[in-house]
Amino acid sequence: MNLEDWYRQDRLPHIYCAGCGNGTVLNCTLRAVQELGFRQEETTFISGIGCSSRASGYTSSDSLHTTHGRALAFATGVKLVKPHQHVIVFTGDGDCSAIGGNHFIHACRRNIDLTVVCINNNIYGMTGGQGSPCTPYGAITTTTPYGMHEQPFDLCKLAEAAGANYVARWTSYHVKELTEAIRSGLEVPGLSFIEVMTQCPTSFGSKNKMRLATQMIDMFRENAVLKVKADRDTAAGKPLEPGKFIVGEFVRRHNPPLGVEESK
Amino acid sequence: MTEKTDFLNGNVACAEGAIAAGCRFFAGYPITPSTEIAERMAARLPKIGGTFVQMEDELASVAAIIGGSWAGARTMTATSGPGFSLMMENIGYAAMTETPIVIINVQRGGPSTGQPTKAAQGDMLQCRYGSHGDYSIIALSPSSVQEMFDLTVRAFNLADRFRTPVFLMADETIGHMREKVSLHSDVEIIPRRELKEGELPCAPDENGVPGFGTFGNGHNIHITGLTHSENGYPSTDSAEVHEQLIRRQVGKIEDFRNEIADVDIVNPDAEYIFISYGAPTRTVRQLMADVPETYGHLNLRIVWPFPDESLLAFKNAKAFIIPEMNLGQIAKEVRQYTNIPIVIVPKLGGALHTPAELKKAAEVAKTVTKPMTEVRL
Amino acid sequence: MKTEIRFSGLGGQGIITAAVILGRAAALYSKKHVVQTQSYGPEARGGASASAVIISDDPVYYPNVTNPSVYVIMSQEAYNKYGNNAPEDALMLLDPGFVTSRPVCRCFEVPATSEAKSQLGKTVFANVIMLGALLEATGIVTYDALEHAVLDSVPKGTETNNKRALAIGQELVRSQL
Numbered sequence: 001m002n003l004e005d006w007y008r009q010d011r012l013p014h015i016y017c018a019g020c021g022n023g024t025v026l027n028c029t030l031r032a033v034q035e036l037g038f039r040q041e042e043t044t045f046i047s048g049i050g051c052s053s054r055a056s057g058y059t060s061s062d063s064l065h066t067t068h069g070r071a072l073a074f075a076t077g078v079k080l081v082k083p084h085q086h087v088i089v090f091t092g093d094g095d096c097s098a099i100g101g102n103h104f105i106h107a108c109r110r111n112i113d114l115t116v117v118c119i120n121n122n123i124y125g126m127t128g129g130q131g132s133p134c135t136p137y138g139a140i141t142t143t144t145p146y147g148m149h150e151q152p153f154d155l156c157k158l159a160e161a162a163g164a165n166y167v168a169r170w171t172s173y174h175v176k177e178l179t180e181a182i183r184s185g186l187e188v189p190g191l192s193f194i195e196v197m198t199q200c201p202t203s204f205g206s207k208n209k210m211r212l213a214t215q216m217i218d219m220f221r222e223n224a225v226l227k228v229k230a231d232r233d234t235a236a237g238k239p240l241e242p243g244k245f246i247v248g249e250f251v252r253r254h255n256p257p258l259g260v261e262e263s264k
Numbered sequence: 265m266t267e268k269t270d271f272l273n274g275n276v277a278c279a280e281g282a283i284a285a286g287c288r289f290f291a292g293y294p295i296t297p298s299t300e301i302a303e304r305m306a307a308r309l310p311k312i313g314g315t316f317v318q319m320e321d322e323l324a325s326v327a328a329i330i331g332g333s334w335a336g337a338r339t340m341t342a343t344s345g346p347g348f349s350l351m352m353e354n355i356g357y358a359a360m361t362e363t364p365i366v367i368i369n370v371q372r373g374g375p376s377t378g379q380p381t382k383a384a385q386g387d388m389l390q391c392r393y394g395s396h397g398d399y400s401i402i403a404l405s406p407s408s409v410q411e412m413f414d415l416t417v418r419a420f421n422l423a424d425r426f427r428t429p430v431f432l433m434a435d436e437t438i439g440h441m442r443e444k445v446s447l448h449s450d451v452e453i454i455p456r457r458e459l460k461e462g463e464l465p466c467a468p469d470e471n472g473v474p475g476f477g478t479f480g481n482g483h484n485i486h487i488t489g490l491t492h493s494e495n496g497y498p499s500t501d502s503a504e505v506h507e508q509l510i511r512r513q514v515g516k517i518e519d520f521r522n523e524i525a526d527v528d529i530v531n532p533d534a535e536y537i538f539i540s541y542g543a544p545t546r547t548v549r550q551l552m553a554d555v556p557e558t559y560g561h562l563n564l565r566i567v568w569p570f571p572d573e574s575l576l577a578f579k580n581a582k583a584f585i586i587p588e589m590n591l592g593q594i595a596k597e598v599r600q601y602t603n604i605p606i607v608i609v610p611k612l613g614g615a616l617h618t619p620a621e622l623k624k625a626a627e628v629a630k631t632v633t634k635p636m637t638e639v640r641l
Numbered sequence: 642m643k644t645e646i647r648f649s650g651l652g653g654q655g656i657i658t659a660a661v662i663l664g665r666a667a668a669l670y671s672k673k674h675v676v677q678t679q680s681y682g683p684e685a686r687g688g689a690s691a692s693a694v695i696i697s698d699d700p701v702y703y704p705n706v707t708n709p710s711v712y713v714i715m716s717q718e719a720y721n722k723y724g725n726n727a728p729e730d731a732l733m734l735l736d737p738g739f740v741t742s743r744p745v746c747r748c749f750e751v752p753a754t755s756e757a758k759s760q761l762g763k764t765v766f767a768n769v770i771m772l773g774a775l776l777e778a779t780g781i782v783t784y785d786a787l788e789h790a791v792l793d794s795v796p797k798g799t800e801t802n803n804k805r806a807l808a809i810g811q812e813l814v815r816s817q818l
Contacts, residue, residue, distance in 0.1 A: 073324035
């Protein structure tokens, strides 16, 4: 299959705003699937609710667009009944870590063989830009008009602590690395969690002095610190500068997974 | 027919019924007084090629059985009041996506944590209306251990035939008592109809039910809880699409209510008629055995959709006497279909109505003229 | 003919198991109509355990025990709760090692726990001794039916001791007849 064949052509164009990073993430995900040579009938996309979760509607194989926060629980049922299916979950920061937080940590704990692509745009985009558990401290959103005064989650650390076998973070700027990470996630048995920092110029950027998509992409490029460098800095006693975040592969391990066929 | 008899409690019989019906995936969360169902499934399923998973909560349990159903399995969960409340979100999703699932509710006293170990029938309206929006479902009500087995089997067939969530609305009395039960192994299975090639995934057949596009079978379909067109794609702006979808989904069940109906009609010529379902049916039957040929009885094995035409069987009825372990939930439904006076006999607290209490209610019934009269026990 | 039997005592004495075995013997091996119920929740906490069996020639609809005619009581607390009100025409089997009160009705003292310990080495057989005694005192089911139900219900390797337990119980009542 060609990359284009993985798109549900009669659903395009998608509903995403101009400058949104979700299309990039969808593209990287489908490219990883295509590179691995998966067949349509053995690939299922599942998503929750939100901008991120509309992605499952644009993939050409079977897909289940579910309820807010619950995609991982639905995916658990699909995977346990048909373990040979490649099950890919699209979720967002609010979907995954607020309303779906409990399902998230338990899916990681079970280490069920799913690949989770979490599009983190720091806010609730679909409903117009409210604060989420991943809104950076001090950021302006429609529900944090005086600046976010709660600390955000580090989703990758959460996934690692909860037991996921594969954990990585990239951004919509790092398309090659992201595609590679999703590929690795699909190959590593057990729960694979790939967080993608993604721009929402419409609802996040516009309130935080990054009205243009390019400004947000520049911000990702400038603030993303490769894990190897961050590790080196840490060893040298240099802490991560404010506003910066680490990207790279955090975990790759082979703890016993759930939902994997005996033969795999 | 291979048949094994055993002496089991209702919850265990329910699990055995599910297995006989071909259920091979159970996702659940422990809760009194339903837990024996999960425990039995946990012990049995791995030995017959099935899967049991204990989820993090009841929201996840229903989500998982919906996912499992789309993957092609007959799937089930079991719970009681507090868990049932949590399930409402994804019950609505199952209704909107027309996903066949079976949910067992072994009812206990509510609201909230209420009486965990006591019987009640307080979730009958929640079962019908608990999720938001207009939809319809099917609910069965067992009054014996044998019916815990038989009606669980039936629930799976109805779920697949009508592509809807089906509820077995049991209660603590029936779930925990032991009786002799025949465990038929070759029960009738009515499978769901697979989507045909060229057929749209959400387009109805002559019964108003679409073909089921099992995931992994090459249908490449998109399923969403959003309002959707017959091709399955979201279509949330059109009033016409929404109205057509909702009316079809409700109609595919409500239009068949008297075909779905399963009732026992006893002494139809009587003047004073008991209407009951679940555990109180046992007390009515006891009273009718103690004083034969005195009262009529309508027992509802299927409560939702309400089998309204069955009321017409009682041509001489002067009053319907309705004992429920709630404050008259199904009585309100009966009220919609009849002008005959109704005597409600609510009983709360966990104990079943006694035969003497029902006899007293029948005496009151002889004097009533108002549309609705409550007998306080 | 309908008989209501109330079993009560302490958790761990096998009260529920005894009721289920009797129910099984009557339902599966005696062609009777049977309903067995038991207490759950707070009333079953604090060590108390209670169960009831209704055995009848006709279908049993109303499942709750209203007028037990047979009582098996294995703790003083259970006696206070259930045994005190036993009518004069009832029959009671009690374990005198645990129950100091005596009812007005016909009563057999069945030292099931001490006999289980002394004759079989383990108190765990006390409930089956009680069933043997109940069988002898009431004839509610046949010996074969009860033995069948006991053997269905007990762990492998304990069959011989359980059969002995039945015989011990029968003898404890027979000696008082």
